Amino acid sequence: MNNYNASYGIYDRCYGLDYMKGYSGFHENENAVTPAMLKKYYGYSKRCTGEGITVGIVAAYGSDTVLRDAAIFSDAFSLSAPDISIVKQKGGFDGARTIECWKIETAVDIQWVHAFAPRARLKCFFAASDDFYELFGMIKAADKECDIVLLCFGKNEFAGETEYIPFFENSNALYVCACGNGRKTSFPACAPNVVAVGGTKIYFDTFGDALGKEIPWMRSGGGISAYCPIPEYQKELCGIYECSHGMRVVPDMSFFAYGSGGVAVFDSGKGWFTAKGTSVSAACVAGICALAAQKNKELIKKKASFFYKLAMDSDYVNYKRVFNGISDGENRGFDLLTGLGSPDISALLSAI
DSSP: OOOOEEEOOEEEEETTEEEEEOOEEEOTTOOOBOHHHHHHHTTOOTTOOOTTOEEEEEEESOOTTHHHHHHHHHHHTTOOOOEEEEEEOSSOOOOHHHHHHHHHHHHHHHHHHHHHOTTSEEEEEEESSSOHHHHHHHHHHHHHHOSEEEEOOEEEOOGGGGGGHHHHHHOSSEEEEEOOSSSSOEETTTSTTSEEEEEEEEEEOTTSOEEEEEEEOTTSOOEEEEEEEOOHHHHTSTTHHHHHTTEEEEOSEEEEEESTTOEEEEETTTEEEEEOSHHHHHHHHHHHHHHHHHHOTHHHHHTTHHHHHHHHHSOHHHHHHHEEOSSOOTBTTBBTTTBTOEEOHHHHHHHO
16 A cells, blocks of 8 residues: 555644644655554454444544545455444534544544454544543543543643542543653543553564564653552552652553554545554554453453453463563563553453
């Protein structure tokens, strides 16, 4: 798949949010990363497809081509037809530039959740603006209807974020949050109990095989939270409590975010383009969580602690089998750059 427009993830500030603003450049011989390439690398298993699981995607402003774009993406990569429904918040949309940013973000999120969980039901919750208050209103709406909710936006940490901790602790859904594309922490990725997803870097050859080892993507968001306390499931990891001074550490795990031009995405306005960043990582992990939830819905209730328990209950050999260690951390594979590491999907499902 050659001759894509490339959209690189840079971040703009609007209403206190940091989110992807797309810009285009033409790359004559650049190959896009496809679902088949990432599935092969991460050990995708066809035993689970996400059937019976509903994944909510919270975004802003809406997209009038989301259904058509997802259908074209699915057809191009021989995926099943997506099952997508849309919920819009009452209120008007404004700002064509901002709409375009979120339209691209929505395309990335939907198409790459679907790539990994082709039988999951997808439900898009569109806030009337990207004001955090309105977005959180749609988060609460998604929580009532979904098993897993994907949040690919973030706000620079603020003292009042701790007021939201009880919501994520007692939520009905499992939340998967992108950590952002800058070496800093953001909210809601820092909220305890969410699965905070960071980014890694992989390059692929023309045959779709990885070139070398998966490594941390140094622009991935992450670090030690300024306000959120460390959750109990992280305290059990030897050394983490001491080095974090009792504060939440993100990410929890990581996934492909950068390399070989980025992942293929279709948008009716832009055509085929490539996207990079932790929005890609989090969308893929949300799909993988749907596979795991299909096999064991206890994952939804246990939230992020589910994955830590898998790590702590396994011996070192099995731990390394379920999560691919990336930075060679000393704390049973956990490190401050990539968390638990990246999942081996087949091994993860076998361990559940």
